[in-house]
Amino acid sequence: MRYFKKIIGEKCYLSPINIEDAEKYTEWLNDFEIAKYLLLYRQQITMTKEKEILAKMSEKGDFIFAIIDKKTDKLIGNCGFHNINAVNQRAEFGIFIGDKNCQNKGFGTEAGKLLLDFGFNILNLNNILLEVYSFNERAIKAYEKMGFKHIGKQREAKIMTGKKYDKIFMDMLATEFREKNDSKLKI
Numbered sequence: 001m002r003y004f005k006k007i008i009g010e011k012c013y014l015s016p017i018n019i020e021d022a023e024k025y026t027e028w029l030n031d032f033e034i035a036k037y038l039l040l041y042r043q044q045i046t047m048t049k050e051k052e053i054l055a056k057m058s059e060k061g062d063f064i065f066a067i068i069d070k071k072t073d074k075l076i077g078n079c080g081f082h083n084i085n086a087v088n089q090r091a092e093f094g095i096f097i098g099d100k101n102c103q104n105k106g107f108g109t110e111a112g113k114l115l116l117d118f119g120f121n122i123l124n125l126n127n128i129l130l131e132v133y134s135f136n137e138r139a140i141k142a143y144e145k146m147g148f149k150h151i152g153k154q155r156e157a158k159i160m161t162g163k164k165y166d167k168i169f170m171d172m173l174a175t176e177f178r179e180k181n182d183s184k185l186k187i
């Protein structure tokens, strides 16, 4: 089996990333319909580079997970934490559903909540932050459903295809997550 059920939801589970998926990630990250929402489109993402990135992530033990459809056991996306600050118990949140057939079906919201559960209850994070562009209305809606709050924006921070967009900041505290969610990670 290529994937392992680390955190299990109703529709999907989070698994350690698999380096053999480099080709799939390279395909998704070069697809404008996905990458325009991420910070990556300007970069050259080759399969060699993607393999190196995935290998480094596994070596360093980064908290990045593959999102797997529970019904098919297939890779549909990726999510994880970046810039973890252990002293102040904070981190940044990132997610994408690369398989377009699986977008808008609740996978992103559920995978995000599983990751937040891991972040607040296992990594003992206190504040989780994210950045999203103002044109990404679907992501903003999914983040609101996960429980993130709007905390501010940087105006005209992104210039793309001749237009300027704000960068929106959202965050969540451990207490806010616990108020609304029953942890899947119980002893």
Ligand SMILES: CC(C)(COP(=O)(O)OP(=O)(O)OC[C@H]1O[C@@H](n2cnc3c(N)ncnc32)[C@H](O)[C@@H]1OP(=O)(O)O)[C@@H](O)C(=O)NCCC(=O)NCCS
Pocket (backbone or CB within 6 Å): 033, 034, 037, 038, 095, 096, 097, 098, 102, 103, 104, 105, 106, 107, 108, 109, 110, 131, 132, 133, 136, 137, 138, 139, 141, 142
């Ligand atoms: C953003 C993303 C992770 C969300 O995951 P998802 O599985 O597609 O989203 P969900 O189905 O869980 O929730 C999306 C919600 O937004 C709503 N939505 C969809 N398009 C919308 C739009 N244009 N405007 C407002 N809401 C929209 C959906 O109706 C749904 O809400 P509902 O369940 O109340 O009906 C996923 O779409 C994705 O990876 N997109 C490409 C990359 C990306 O944007 N990553 C985030 C970068 S910050």
